Amino acid sequence: MDITTDLVRRLVAAQFPEWAGLxxxxxxxxxxxNRTFRLGEELGCxxxxxxxxxxxxxxEDAALPLLAGHLDVAxxxxxxxxxxxxxxxxxxxxxxxxxxxxxxxxxxLDRTGLAxxxxxxxxxxxxxxxxxxxxxxxxxxxxxxxxxxxxxxxxAALAELGDRVDGTGCRSIWDAAVATTWAGPPVWFHGDVAxxxxxxxxxxxxxxxxxxxxxxxxxxxxxxxxWTLLGxxxxxxxxxxxxLDDDTWARAQGWxxxxxxxxxxNAASAEHDVQRRAYAELLGHSFG
Numbered sequence: 081m082d083i084t085t086d087l088v089r090r091l092v093a094a095q096f097p098e099w100a101g102l103x104x105x106x107x108x109x110x111x112x113x114n115r116t117f118r119l120g121e122e123l124g125c126x127x128x129x130x131x132x133x134x135x136x137x138x139x140e141d142a143a144l145p146l147l148a149g150h151l152d153v154a155x156x157x158x159x160x161x162x163x164x165x166x167x168x169x170x171x172x173x174x175x176x177x178x179x180x181x182x183x184x185x186x187x188x189l190d191r192t193g194l195a196x197x198x199x200x201x202x203x204x205x206x207x208x209x210x211x212x213x214x215x216x217x218x219x220x221x222x223x224x225x226x227x228x229x230x231x232x233x234x235x236a237a238l239a240e241l242g243d244r245v246d247g248t249g250c251r252s253i254w255d256a257a258v259a260t261t262w263a264g265p266p267v268w269f270h271g272d273v274a275x276x277x278x279x280x281x282x283x284x285x286x287x288x289x290x291x292x293x294x295x296x297x298x299x300x301x302x303x304x305x306x307w308t309l310l311g312x313x314x315x316x317x318x319x320x321x322x323x324l325d326d327d328t329w330a331r332a333q334g335w336x337x338x339x340x341x342x343x344x345x346n347a348a349s350a351e352h353d354v355q356r357r358a359y360a361e362l363l364g365h366s367f368g
Contacts, residue, residue, distance in 0.1 A: 083115040083127050083168070090166045092119065096174070099123065109182070109276060112350075113292050118177060123159065127172040134170045135219040136292025137161060141173070143213065143294055147268070150208040153201055154178055154279075154287035178287045180279030183309070188283035195314040197285035198278065199321020202302055206267040213268055216297030223271035224297025227334040228258045230342075237341035245344070249363045250337060257334020260327035262298035270294050273302045275309055275354075299324065303332035304339065307361040308354050337362055 085104045093100040102120035110116060113133040114126045128134045141158045148155050157176035164170055183189050216224030234254055238247055270277075271293030279287040303322065306315045319329070336358050343355035344367055359367045 081129050083129065085117060087166060087168055088117045088119075088125050088127070091162055091168060091172065092125070094165055095162050096160060099174075111276060111290060114290070119174065122177050124156075124175050124177045125162075125172060126175060127168065128170045131170070132221075133292060137171050137173050139214055139219060139294065140291050143291060146212070147205070147208055147291075151201065151204055151288075153197075153285055155291065156287075156289055178279055178289065180281045180286050182275055183278055183280050184275050186280045186283060189280060190283045191310070191314050192317050193283060194278075194280065194285060195310055195318040196321045198273065198305060199318045199323075201285065201288060202270075202273070202299065203321065203323050205270065205302075206299055208268045210266050210268055210296040213266070213296035214294075215266065216269075216295045220269075220271050220293045220295040220297075223293050223301040224266075224269045224295045224299075226258070226261060226298065227300070227331055227338060230338045231258065233342050234338055237345065240345050241341065244368050245341070245359070246363050246365065250341065253333050253337050253362060256330045257332075257337070260330050262300065262328065262331075266296040267299055268294065268296055269299045269302050271301060273305050275305075298328075298331065300328045300331035301335045303329065304336040304358070306332065307336045307358040311361075333362060 085106055089104045092104065099119060105118045107116045107118060112129065114128055117125045119125050128137065141161060144155050144158055156178060158173060159176060160174040162172040162174065183194055216222060222229045238245065238250060270288065270291060272290060277288060277290040278285060279289060306318055310318055340355040340359045343349050343351050344359065346352065356367050
């Protein structure tokens with residue numbers, strides 16, 4: 081869907097006249113699920129890019145105020161929900177703007193410190209009361225569910241990739257992942273703990289954004305940063321800070337492997353380099 085600054089400007093003017101005079105700017109690095117625009121200096125607009133991401137608007141409105149009261153890092157503040165209009169078919173949201181940079185663009189970044197910060201954030205997230213949280217399902221793209229929900233995709237990707245991947249090694253990781261289950265009560269998960277959804281300032285984690293895939297369930301899906309970004313020493317720090325058992329880490333490897341395998345066939349994917357790195361970290365050798 082072609083979501084432009086002009087469209088956002090017209091939506092704001094029609095539905096929120098108090099903000100109509102504020103400049104609208106597209107953020108330089110866009111996500112897949114939503115298109116994000118800065119509205120003035122203090123606000124941001126998020127517009128789902130397809131119908132499958134619409135559920136995240138209402139979910140974030142309910143979840144973010146609850147989560148904000150329990151976490152030491154900032155999360156976006158819901159301020160308003162827009163209606164379909166001006167040719168745009170979905171509800172959309174206005175959030176408070178959080179100033180920071182993503183870790184890969186922070187010159188002061190301490191990667192070991194980031195591993196510790198994100199691990200502590202995930203540990204705190206699991207302590208947030210989960211009774212009113214949305215159970216994992218289609219709204220979270222099955223993050224928080226058992227990784228076996230994507231077994232067919234793993235099988236198809238392995239068949240497509242053939243001898244470009246270590247089939248035996250991949251099968252070993254996947255079989256170990258699906259052989260375990262989350263034994264505890266459902267806990268909050270973010271669902272997409274990626275570099276683009278972490279904000280840092282002066283090298284330290286200050287905020288976590290994009291909660292459209294959040295819910296309550298198995299937290300293993302939130303650990304994939306261990307292979308997409310972190311090296312062995314940093315991963316050890318992350319593991320200690322997170323405080324989860326070996327079975328959960330086995331499922332986390334399954335989540336990381338699934339995403340890597342389904343991305344690798346498409347060399348044009350924006351995530352291709354990240355997933356090549358994840359594959360190498362998981363298997364101990366390069367892809368291809």
